[in-house]
Amino acid sequence: MSVTDLLPNLQKLSRADKFLVMQFLLVDLSKEEGVENLLEPFQNGAVYPVWSPYDSHQAAHQLMQLLEEDSIKAG
């Protein structure tokens, strides 16, 4: 695929996806150049997923109840 084909498709991407593409290219280029410090510590606009459901107290309570029922069933 040529750049001419690629650019219109890139323009259709969402803002978040454009950042992802930019991040991919930065890492790829830095690898080719052997430049490590481009990656450290964070890149402006990069996406860093945090999966922790950190304040799911109700969920935690429900799971503890489920465990209690499980232990009662197990006798």
Add this chain to the structure above:
Amino acid sequence: MLDAKKFAFVRQEDRYGVVDRVPYLPLRLIHKESVLEVSGLLDTGSSVNVLPYDLGVQLGVIWENQTTEIVLSGNLALLKARGLVLSAKVSDFEIVRLAFAWTLSNEVPLILGRSNFFCEFDVCFYASQASFDIRQIGKSRK
């Protein structure tokens, strides 16, 4: 830590090729006759344990049979989840029962969180050495 087992962080590369070292714990999940060797992300920030959908399916669990609906937060807030209790074996420690928020997604890692993984095990992280120690909490200390 007395009676502790040491594990090394796992070297992981993201989709952009950036390398990180992550505290993944190898463990065995057991449901009835099914056994699955997996790795769980030790996440003290997570309120709960989280199980990706496919792992539950591989263990023979049927989504429709799990009736406790769980509401998650953070990045997982939009994902449907149901409560699921499984047996788990870590290293040569005794088998424990772990309750998971089983999500419909496969985009999440298997997360070991405060309810109830960290009720069953004490973990000491040594980030500078890229390792952690883990010890089972005895019943008398819970």
